[in-house]
Amino acid sequence: MTSASALRPTFTGSERDAAAEGPAWYRTAAIYQIYPRSFADANGDGIGDLPGITSRLDALQQLGIDAIWLSPFMTSPQKDAGYDVADYCDVDPLFGTLGDFDEMLARAHERGIRVIVDLVPNHSSDQHPWFQAALAAAPGSPERARYMFRDGRGAHGELPPNNWQSVFGGHAWTRVTEADGTPGQWYLHLFDASQPDFDWANEDVREEFRRILRFWLDRGVDGFRVDVAHGLVKHDELPDYMPAEDADSMGGQETVPYWAQEGVHEIYRDWRRLLEEYDGDRALCAEAWLPTAAETALWVRPDEMHQAFNFPYLMADWDATQLRAVIDESLRAFGGVGAPTTWVLSNHDVIRHASRLALGADAPQGHGIGPLSAGKPDPVVGLRRARAATTLMLALPGSAYLYQGEELGLPEVIELPDDARQDPTWFRTQGERYGRDGCRVPIPWEADAPAFGFSETGSSWLPQPAEWAGLARDRQQDDSDSTLSLYRALLRLRRELALGASEDFAWIDGFPASTLAFRSGAVTVVANAGSAPVPLPEGARVLVASAPLEEDGSGSFALPRDTAVWLVRD
Ligand code: NOJ
Numbered sequence: 198m199t200s201a202s203a204l205r206p207t208f209t210g211s212e213r214d215a216a217a218e219g220p221a222w223y224r225t226a227a228i229y230q231i232y233p234r235s236f237a238d239a240n241g242d243g244i245g246d247l248p249g250i251t252s253r254l255d256a257l258q259q260l261g262i263d264a265i266w267l268s269p270f271m272t273s274p275q276k277d278a279g280y281d282v283a284d285y286c287d288v289d290p291l292f293g294t295l296g297d298f299d300e301m302l303a304r305a306h307e308r309g310i311r312v313i314v315d316l317v318p319n320h321s322s323d324q325h326p327w328f329q330a331a332l333a334a335a336p337g338s339p340e341r342a343r344y345m346f347r348d349g350r351g352a353h354g355e356l357p358p359n360n361w362q363s364v365f366g367g368h369a370w371t372r373v374t375e376a377d378g379t380p381g382q383w384y385l386h387l388f389d390a391s392q393p394d395f396d397w398a399n400e401d402v403r404e405e406f407r408r409i410l411r412f413w414l415d416r417g418v419d420g421f422r423v424d425v426a427h428g429l430v431k432h433d434e435l436p437d438y439m440p441a442e443d444a445d446s447m448g449g450q451e452t453v454p455y456w457a458q459e460g461v462h463e464i465y466r467d468w469r470r471l472l473e474e475y476d477g478d479r480a481l482c483a484e485a486w487l488p489t490a491a492e493t494a495l496w497v498r499p500d501e502m503h504q505a506f507n508f509p510y511l512m513a514d515w516d517a518t519q520l521r522a523v524i525d526e527s528l529r530a531f532g533g534v535g536a537p538t539t540w541v542l543s544n545h546d547v548i549r550h551a552s553r554l555a556l557g558a559d560a561p562q563g564h565g566i567g568p569l570s571a572g573k574p575d576p577v578v579g580l581r582r583a584r585a586a587t588t589l590m591l592a593l594p595g596s597a598y599l600y601q602g603e604e605l606g607l608p609e610v611i612e613l614p615d616d617a618r619q620d621p622t623w624f625r626t627q628g629e630r631y632g633r634d635g636c637r638v639p640i641p642w643e644a645d646a647p648a649f650g651f652s653e654t655g656s657s658w659l660p661q662p663a664e665w666a667g668l669a670r671d672r673q674q675d676d677s678d679s680t681l682s683l684y685r686a687l688l689r690l691r692r693e694l695a696l697g698a699s700e701d702f703a704w705i706d707g708f709p710a711s712t713l714a715f716r717s718g719a720v721t722v723v724a725n726a727g728s729a730p731v732p733l734p735e736g737a738r739v740l741v742a743s744a745p746l747e748e749d750g751s752g753s754f755a756l757p758r759d760t761a762v763w764l765v766r767d
Pocket residue numbers: 277280317388424425484545546
């Protein structure tokens with residue numbers, strides 16, 4: 198058995214002392230991601246909105262989550278589903294008004310649900326007034342200095358300033374036409390051309406984001422999920438860089454001149470100080486795609502952010518050796534800086550885990566899946582593994598992120614028609630990468646209602662598969678074997694047994710190599726990622742299992758393949 202002390206935090210700063218008084222909420226919270234355009238549509242235009250969220254808060258309370266994180270709902274031309282913000286301090290009319298936001302926040306708080314909003318500081322929309330002013334102004338002007346404008350290479354500036362590629366495919370630079378009609382400078386966009394990168398060396402930008410943070414904190418939000426938190430600062434010299442063919446498009450390595458630059462950390466130290474002026478444990482969560490937990494932990498040192506998504510965990514296969522290694526590394530790395538570990542299996546950028554965990558080896562995870570993809574997942578195996586993986590995850594100490602619809606066992610939608618797709622990745626790669634629309638389809642609430650209850654008019658911005666009737670929330674509500682019932686049981690027990698705060702995590706050896714077994718607080722968790730059934734210890738009581746166990750007729754139980762169980766001793 199691995200000694201538990203090996204996994205305890207090594208940092209002995211104020212963060213640890215504070216934790217000793219009772220953990221701040223974000224250290225243990227189950228946080229549910231709402232992708233507003235696909236959650237619930239109150240006005241019937243086929244796009245989810247803030248009043249829709251308010252109308253469905255009871256369902257989230259019943260589910261048993263502690264907080265919600267909302268993907269962007271701010272003013273935006275929606276070129277990247279709201280991750281292209283034109284006004285950071287207002288609500289896009291598609292989603293409602295600031296009044297609707299205040300109402301949603303108040304109703305969530307009434308139910309004891311905290312609310313985190315998305316902050317997109319790496320880039321704005323090209324429709325942001327600052328970028329429009331920069332286009333109208335001359336090279337070298339203060340307006341241009343808020344973004345990354347550079348002269349081109351070549352005799353006439355006709356070549357981009359360097360060879361950087363957009364995460365969504367194609368060049369990361371676009372040339373502008375100057376006010377006099379001549380071809381002019383280039384601007385950097387690590388994502389779509391409609392998402393120009395800010396220059397974070399510019400004090401105007403820093404001051405503007407302080408204002409934006411205060412705007413939402415003053416309205417009462419509990420924190421921020423910070424988009425592309427590893428990307429704000431670029432290497433001074435903007436050196437050429439080409440990612441390896443097989444590199445994950447969102448991934449980062451130390452040598453990438455636009456990810457994980459040392460200077461980025463000072464920004465979060467500044468924000469941390471700002472948040473600490475407010476009461477109530479407001480939190481910052483980093484979206485930083487870095488290859489290891491050890492690198493990710495640099496974003497949550499005691500004077501920086503409070504949480505970071507654990508993407509190395511999300512990227513692990515359904516494989517006991519990989520999972521054990523990433524769990525160990527995560528507890529060690531985040532614990533080492535006194536931060537809570539987070540766990541996550543799905544979000545709006547990756548293939549839903551009910552499909553991803555059964556992908557064939559030849560299907561590249563980063564590119565989405567569609568009708569012509571190789572290695573399409575078996576839906577039955579995928580759902581079985583997803584249920585087991587979530588059962589395993591929700592017993593781990595720390596905070597866990599859930600993505601809307603995973604509690605219904607929704608798979609990735611593979612058969613979307615080409616003309617329905619909206620992800621800029623699809624357009625920028627001329628359909629070579631399907632992108633992320635398959636995990637963004639509006640979720641089903643009622644099997645027999647138009648658009649499965651998503652929208653009264655039956656309208657839905659992406660088509661919902663007919664078979665989702667069987668996965669609608671109302672069909673699962675009273676079925677004790679449903680995925681929804683499993684999530685509710687896991688979240689209730691996790692809270693009752695305070696598993697998120699457990700400090701005595703320890704592996705249990707003696708099981709086959711394809712099994713994960715550990716003790717955390719009062720529970721023993723066993724997960725079988727192999728193909729043969731695994732005998733369970735005698736005398737233990739099953740609290741919850743992701744699938745029925747096998748009984749041998751003499752009272753002994755075995756754990757079938759792709760199943761996880763929580764056990765207690767009476
Ligand atoms: C990460 C977000 O999660 C993703 O949806 C978005 O496209 C990029 N950042 C760019 O903002």
